[in-house]
Amino acid sequence: GESVGLHLPTLSVQEGDNSIINCAYSNSASDYFIWYKQESGKGPQFIIDIRSNMDKRQGQRVTVLLNKTVKHLSLQIAATQPGDSAVYFCAETGEYGGSQGNLIFGKGTKLSVKP
């Protein structure tokens, strides 16, 4: 499988429990944030996004919380299932070369769900 899981912080949870994955972002000017899920051997997959004018956004079994004061983002997964096992990345809009919009990714957290 992919070696992306090496050297990553790991969160291990029991099936059915809630999971919270945290992310600190770097750019106080970032105005858009996304959470991605990456399963072994696959590309990152969009989970949920949030704009900086919001503090919270809910999807199906997932909630993203944004705290702009401390530049912190979290992903909450309710009733975690074995299929949720993956590496989770947060991403923020960054400015690169003067061009807004390119996503800057965190290094990821590996979620392991125990049956």
Place this chain on the structure above:
Amino acid sequence: DAGITQSPRHKVTETGTPVTLRCHQTENHRYMYWYRQDPGHGLRLIHYSYGVKDTDKGEVSDGYSVSRSKTEDFLLTLESATSSQTSVYFCAISHTNYGYTFGSGTRLTVV
């Protein structure tokens, strides 16, 4: 992934040889991106394109070039592959400059 295809999926090449990776989309999206993914570094932007013949450098562009002669194809070329370019390469597309869709990746090994 629907609408975006990367080729090849796997490649082994020798140091010093040129290599071209292809990203093909059927979504007619304006924005296309090349990222590399390495342990301990996450996803890092190599180059991106905001239209036909319009490209720009990302964070780790040294040793890479890109071309986009038509909307649907974005090519990444390693002019002379080095072992440090062994990585998994992902292409992404976006209708605006937010919210990417990623391809399945190309695993490149330079020996």
